[in-house]
Amino acid sequence: MVDQLIEMYQDGAITGYQVMMDCLHRLDPDHPNLILSRLPEEILEEMLDYARRYDPSRMRSIAGLPPAADQVRAAQRWIEEKKRQKAERPMAS
């Protein structure tokens, strides 16, 4: 499923926002790694921006429900942890 979305994105058939949204809808909050580890960096950045403005009390959608709060928060934690680990990694000399 994620592979299909990434392929469609790389082919220009859907935007990064759409990949991000469809992945959030399918994300298992207990195992975010299963989906997020396969996404390009730019999609993860888009997802982190989305998580930071996400407010479950005032979401608007005319095409099905928005992603659930536990899905969005799990994604946010995973991406922020990944960025933290990357920042702490010693620089190669």
Place this chain on the structure above:
Amino acid sequence: MGGRAPKYEWRPNPSGEAKSIEEACQLARHWGVAIPDYVSFALDKYGWLDADTTAKTTTFKEPTGTMIYWSSLFHKRTGKIPFLIRKDIMRSDEAIVAVIGHEMYELEEMRKAFGENGAPIEHWQAEAHPDNEGNFHWRAWDYADELVARMRGDA
């Protein structure tokens, strides 16, 4: 689609032959649909669109008040606004012209209304909502119906 739906039941092509994206765009243009250079179409080859959705571009799900800009619709790598189109549409010339016509009409109205300064998500959704009579989405199906009527010689 939902809400305002097309008036006509689109006739399948007698041969059952499916057109390519390029042929579909050419056909739509032949019947007067303006397809800007900044738009791209792709077949929904994996079946992501449900039975009620003939084609779609990016769907936004945001908190109330979030500004959506014209640039938000564009694919960052291709520089185009992508539309997925359901595979079965390609087996009917009427469906092709109606669906592409509908999407291009709605997109152009959105561009005229929100292209310069963007707008909060609720404004975009009000114009795209299938149940809001008279909005861009409704008028886009009116336009699509006119196209099919023209193809049948009814207009």
